[in-house]
Amino acid sequence: MKYYQINENGLFIVFHETTEHQLRLLHFSDRPWDGKLPDGMCGEYPFYPVMVQVTGENMPREIHGPKYSTVSPGYRLVLRSFEDNRNETGRHLDITLTDPETLLRVVLHWQFFDGLPIVRCRSELINDGPAPLTVEYVSSFALTGRDWRSEDLSLHIPYHSWCHEMSWSEFSFEELGMQRTQPEHFRRSSQLIDISSTGNWSTRRYLPMGVLEDHPSGSALFWQIEHNGSWHWEISDQDGYLYLRLSGPTEHQSHWWTTLESGESFLSVPAAAGCVSASSSPAFPDAVGAVLTQYRRRIRRPNADNADLPVIFNDYMNCLFGDPTAEKEYPMIDKAAEAGCEYYVIDAGWYADGEWWDGVGEWTESRLRFPEGLRAVTDYIRSKGMIPGLWLELEVMGIHCPLADKLPDDWFFMRHGKRLTDRSRYQLDFSNPAVRQFADSIIRRLVEEYGAGYIKMDYNIDMGSGTTVHTDSAGEGLLRHNRAYLSWLAETFRRYPKLVIENCSSGGLRMDYAMLSLYSLQSTSDNEDYRQYPTIAANAPLALTPEQAAVWSYPLSGGDAEECVFNLVSAMLLRIHQSGHLADLDPVRFGLVAEGIRCYKQIRNQIANAVPFWPLGLSSYGDLWSCLGLRCTGDSDCDYIAVWRNGAQEEQISLPLPEKKGIRADTGILFPSGMDGNAYWDASAGVLTVTLPHPVSARLIMLKYTV
Secondary structure (H helix, E strand, O other), X not given: OEXXXXXEOOEEEEEEEOOOOOEEEEXXXXXXXXXXXXXXXXXXOXXXXXXXXXXXXXXXXXXXXXXXXXXXEHHHOXXXXXXXXXXXXXXXXXXXXXXXXXXXXXXXXXXXXXXXXXXXXXXXXXXXXXXXXXXXXXXXXXXXXXXXXXXXXXXXXXXXOOOOOXXXXXXXXXXXXXXXXXXXXXXXXXXXXXXXXXOOOOOXXXXXXXXXXXXXXOEEEEEEEOOOOOEEEEEEEEOOEEEEEEEOOOXXXXXOOEEEOOOOEEEOOOEEEEEEXXXXXXXXXXXXXXXXXXXXXXXXXXXXXXXXXXXXXXXXXXXXXXXOOHHHHHHHHHHHHHHOOOEEEEOOOOOOOOOOHHHOOOOOOOOOOOOOOHHHHHHHHHHOOOEEEEXXXXXXXXXXXXXXXXXXXXXXXXXXXXXXXXXXXEEEOOOOHHHHHHHHHHHHHHHHHOXXXXXXXXXXXXXXXXOOOOOOOHHHHHHHHHHHHHHHHHHHHHHOOOOEEEEOEOOEOOOOOOOOOOOOEEEOOOOXXXXXXXXXXXXXXXXXXXXXXXXXXXXXXXXXXXXXXXXXXXXXXXXXXXXXXXXXXXXXXXXXXXXXXHXXXXXXXXXXXXXXXXXOOOOOOOOOEEEEEEEEXXXXXXXXXXXXXXXXXXXXXXXXXXXXXXXXXXXXXXXXOOOOOEEEEEOXXXXXXXXXXXXXXXXXXXXXXXX
8 A cells, every 4th residue: 555645735635545556535635634544334435536437337336326426437447657746836746547447548637836725636538448438427626535524514605696696605414405324324325415507608507616614623625617618516425424526517417428539538627626724713715715816816817907907997887788879988988087997898789770689790880870980989088098998799699690691500509400599699619710710800800990909708698508510419519619719719818918808798607717717807797786786796706816806886877975985895896897877977976986996096906916805704695784805915914895884774893803803003994085984993802893874885994004
């Protein structure tokens, strides 16, 4: 027997090579291994580090159903090599296993990141045998061995929905249908907790992440799947232990399978997992959020937008709502520039004379809306010191687009011999080189002819499992499209390195780090109710970095000063997406918008390096108080804290900051100035007390710490 012990960045990992040369992942934790081997029925412990299912292979005696606890040939794999190296990112493991019967080779690629207790994992499959192998499932990360008492563990699941994004819920295992039973009487259950997404809206129902919290120890196991299509994770029990599986598309959940001919290979989608604990507070959400924020900055495309955080005006939300004209734009351009905005985006409708939903696809300007041409408006935007932007939905083509009937079927997603249609649109297939060339021509025209320096890239349909054109399965067709789209996007940024592209999918329905490793920033929601936005804004930094989270600030034409401030505070620790009819605001409310933007510009360089924390925990819809903090270290040792009072009867809230207990701080309301409210810091108790006299109000507070 042999052990491979990896102690890296606060992660303690132990692999065990058995006498039969099978590899087991015994330990994955933020605590050192105690050296004890697990107890298992009949002396076995199936702690496999990867699971692979190939069509036609016999399963062992598991009662698994749709569970990926032990599938074949995953349980037969034997270790061939264990390579432990370093690269510019950190430590890197390449672990090679083979199946002696099918001759399938599996290479686990584990990438560590210096200073962070997290590892990014992928599984590579190579068919070294003479016969084709059809793969139905492969894990990117597989962990078994969490000894559990169900009352000590809770699972945090991030529900996600159009206009109600990022709504986290905490569950006990009993609440999710799993009961703890003594292994001598019960080997395993048929119950499982499985969270999946099928289709091109990768975050249609859930964010691709989760957290398992161990309350007695104060530690948390957390993960995210980095894929822009179908994905799956599951937790269940086996021999008295919990297991976790992370993967991309699967045959059972998302109609994916792929056939590997002799010599062919397949690489799974990336997934990251980590462990963390905290001494003065629960590990979730603060410690988890801090690690994920720093990790996401490491895997993201370097770009100026995420460093500079320019202020964006977009004419859509609570403003023109997809009905732009030159006449409407000019006065708003003037006011956006006066307010201090740095990008001005003309949203949907600029390409159509009238109703446009089912006719999109050519992306040429409407001369009815812009009699002097769109370039005249974008040039005017530049003359005001702002960079122009345009809305685009490049992956779709309306069923009444003049091009649609002229193009071959293999440009589009198809199943059962028919083009797929959703909401009067077809889905373009980016695995087709002709489609990518067409997309290149559109981007070229928007940038070079229309003068766009910013693109709001939207996506408002979902074609389900995928396409069967030139592929084994619908799920494989979707996966090829997803990967081709990412490749095309990366090439677009190489061609236009200064171009800023926003990821929008009916708001936040593709909020994943396959997309966000490339896209500059992310639309967080289409929610039109500013009173519901605090939950979205407060929870956003657990899903993506603050500097990528675009939040609407849309003062209402008939609102008041507190409503205007409430809107701005929702965006000021993230990315300001300013909107609303600025030209219709009275001088006081317009002055508040301008003040808020000036304030944001003073702190935005710190936002780009700060980590989030939540003094009141994550927000839920309907909360009467919500709070988000950003912690800045180094020369600017300070906290910025956004506080929202959303109908609470009491006008005062106490915010515990245990990490800062005993440290003096200069405290004040950073925005707005000259309005009611105050903040008091009690260093001895480590508590910030905030008073907001108005029932619906918000303030941005700064604590500047002194030694």
